């Protein structure tokens with residue numbers, strides 16, 4: 001594998017941002033890791049903790065606390081911010097963060113206007129937040145993390161259900177990182193052969209797994225951090241391979257497989273059967289509608305006070 005790249009930025013020093021940052025320090029993927037959070041104190045605290053990790057492990061990655069404007073020179077920036085709000089939803093849970101997280105993502109995108117590096121958005125609802133970041137900033141390489149994590153969970157779950165290693169399973173989960181996720185069962189192969197997929201069990205596991213993790217340890221963090229590292233390696237051209245990421249596809253933004261070669265992505269959607277095609281069309285309509293609603297000004301009674 002090629003040596004470390006220059007600088008990578010991580011914005012957000014919470015559960016996901018901390019785990020992503022620690023994963024990057026231990027992976028040795030970059031020379032400098034710039035940490036940004038809501039307050040300078042938070043960023044400095046995380047950078048100090050990561051510096052301890054660098055010292056104890058002999059990692060070549062130097063963590064530094066910075067401000068958002070300092071990220072312009074980075075090869076890649078990971079956005080893992082979350083506004084403070086109580087999510088009371090029991091279905092379509094990730095959509096519950098749309099209104100609260102949008103202003104944070106918008107202001108970060110404005111600060112990084114014109115940035116030419118790679119941006120990986122983790123903040124939920126990730127399909128909407130990725131599009132919002134891309135359209136606000138004008139950045140050319142903005143991808144959302146989520147469908148790749150769903151796809152990894154799909155391969156793991158199917159491997160366990162069929163008693164084969166996850167590496168024997170080839171298949172994708174696309175569409176929304178949320179209730180509109182589409183399991184591409186008709187194109188899935190196990191040991192290179194089409195297989196009968198226990199779809200109800202697979203869907204139940206994908207739906208309940210994040211909630212179980214959060215109930216047990218507060219937040220999901222290691223899975224998303226792994227999905228970020230895997231995507232960074234491909235999008236920075238360190239390895240070739242496929243990741244299911246949110247990106248623009250025929251005018252809409254949704255999770256699809258992207259095949260990266262030397263860091264350049266090409267969409268490679270699998271063939272869908274009629275049912276999967278209809279599901280994906282419904283998901284695209286849902287995401288488009290939710291994004292349009294997000295862009296509409298809030299009624300005056302619910303607008304934030306600005307004076």
Ligand SMILES: NC(=O)c1ccc[n+]([C@@H]2O[C@H](COP(=O)([O-])OP(=O)(O)OC[C@H]3O[C@@H](n4cnc5c(N)ncnc54)[C@H](O)[C@@H]3O)[C@@H](O)[C@H]2O)c1
Pocket residue numbers: 011012013014015016017036037038039042080081082083084097101104121122123124125126145146149177219220221224
């Ligand atoms: N896409 C995925 O696969 C995936 C998986 C897990 C979590 N998530 C999402 O990632 C986001 C972060 O999750 P978390 O558990 O780390 O949240 P968290 O609440 O633990 O941390 C959020 C961090 O964002 C910081 N922040 C808030 N406003 C900021 C601003 N204006 N500028 C800079 N930093 C700011 C906070 O200070 C905090 O450090 C959430 O939206 C969560 O739903 C996505």
